Amino acid sequence: xxxxxxxxxxxxxxxxxxxxxxxxxxxxxxxxxxxxxxxxxxxxxxxxxxxxxxxxxxxxxxxxxxxxxxxxxxxxxxxxxxxxxxxxxxxxxxxxxxxxxxxxxxxxxxxxxxxxxxxxxxxxxxxxxxxxxxxxxxxxxxxxxxxxxxxxxxxxxxxxxxxxxxxxxxxxxxxxxxxxxxxxxxxxxxxxxxxxxxxxxxxxxxxxxxxxxxxxxxxxxxxxxxxxxxxxxxxxxxxxxxxxxxxxxxxxxxxxxxxxxxxxxxxxxxxxxxxxxxxxxxxxxxxxxxxxxxxxxxxxxxxxxxxxxxxxxxxxxxxxxxxxxxxxxxxxxxxxxxxxxx
Ligand code: PEP
Ligand code: MN
Numbered sequence: 001x002x003x004x005x006x007x008x009x010x011x012x013x014x015x016x017x018x019x020x021x022x023x024x025x026x027x028x029x030x031x032x033x034x035x036x037x038x039x040x041x042x043x044x045x046x047x048x049x050x051x052x053x054x055x056x057x058x059x060x061x062x063x064x065x066x067x068x069x070x071x072x073x074x075x076x077x078x079x080x081x082x083x084x085x086x087x088x089x090x091x092x093x094x095x096x097x098x099x100x101x102x103x104x105x106x107x108x109x110x111x112x113x114x115x116x117x118x119x120x121x122x123x124x125x126x127x128x129x130x131x132x133x134x135x136x137x138x139x140x141x142x143x144x145x146x147x148x149x150x151x152x153x154x155x156x157x158x159x160x161x162x163x164x165x166x167x168x169x170x171x172x173x174x175x176x177x178x179x180x181x182x183x184x185x186x187x188x189x190x191x192x193x194x195x196x197x198x199x200x201x202x203x204x205x206x207x208x209x210x211x212x213x214x215x216x217x218x219x220x221x222x223x224x225x226x227x228x229x230x231x232x233x234x235x236x237x238x239x240x241x242x243x244x245x246x247x248x249x250x251x252x253x254x255x256x257x258x259x260x261x262x263x264x265x266x267x268x269x270x271x272x273x274x275x276x277x278x279x280x281x282x283x284x285x286x287x288x289x290x291x292x293x294x295x296x297x298x299x300x301x302x303x304x305x306x307x308x309x310x311x312x313x314x315x316x317x318x319x320x321x322x323x324x325x326x327x328x329x330x331x332x333x334x335x336x337x338x339x340x341x342x
Contacts, residue, residue, distance in 0.1 A: 198227020
């Protein structure tokens with residue numbers, strides 16, 4: 001249930017509602033960044049009687065929430081959530097393009113690609129430090145060393161850094177080093193990690209699990225938000241289907257459905273979605289045309305020798321070409337893309 005306060009409700013009216021919720025043994029969650037104050041009740045095992053709140057001072061209405069996910073739902077917050085990182089935003093009118101290699105492979109590699117991307121006007125760089133690999137014999141990432149290189153790129157270029165965190169034990173370290181924490185598809189239902197990510201003060205990019213439904217993705221986001229971190233960016237990265245010509249099946253249906261169900265921003269990962277570099281541009285355009293708030297794209301200066309996901313990585317020149325097309329497309333969908341290319 002959400003208790004909606006009148007616009008002229010006082011601070012003490014709000015406090016009284018919260019106290020009543022706590023006295024009933026439930027949790028009171030004030031949803032931030034909304035025009036009207038809404039207090040969402042969680043922790044109740046059965047419906048709460050709205051009459052308990054309706055005659056309290058400052059209360060406008062008390063509405064039950066029909067969905068199993070509550071805090072991430074549009075029912076509790078109509079406005080889109082916009083995540084601000086310095087001067088940059090994810091979820092606003094400006095498209096958020098996150099680009100970079102699958103893995104940080106060396107200092108030289110990440111600085112070189114970082115400078116190329118920054119020269120294009122890219123504001124968010126990705127690069128894996130801790131890599132979740134299917135085989136234990138594959139490259140596992142440079143770990144702490146990679147974090148230092150990523151911080152150096154941020155220092156040199158001002159780009160915000162997105163990197164994956166694989167487990168609870170490295171969460172604090174990674175959160176301290178970078179700007180956005182990525183929780184990967186394989187960890188989408190690592191509930192201990194989701195809960196821990198709820199108590200950090202950095203935005204979380206949460207990727208859809210390999211076989212997860214949209215509802216499971218939203219419930220995973222609910223774990224993070226219900227633990228106190230409202231800055232979650234959802235990511236559609238393709239799901240496993242019977243199709244074998246592509247690495248995954250990019251579920252673009254998820255964009256309008258998530259936009260209807262949730263106020264959180266959604267970005268699309270066409271690189272993992274299709275798994276073939278030659279298809280990345282088409283899927284990027286399709287995602288933006290479909291209403292995505294941004295893209296996360298793998299770009300590598302020498303994909304043939306990449307230590308992970310080279311086959312789906314774009315060379316900088318091709319990525320540049322894609323950005324030029326995306327800038328034109330952005331206008332059509334009433335968005336913008338600020339890049340340094342002519
Ligand atoms: C990645 O972004 O490199 C990655 C491992 O993604 P996912 O978790 O979507 O497979
Ligand atoms: Mn990858």
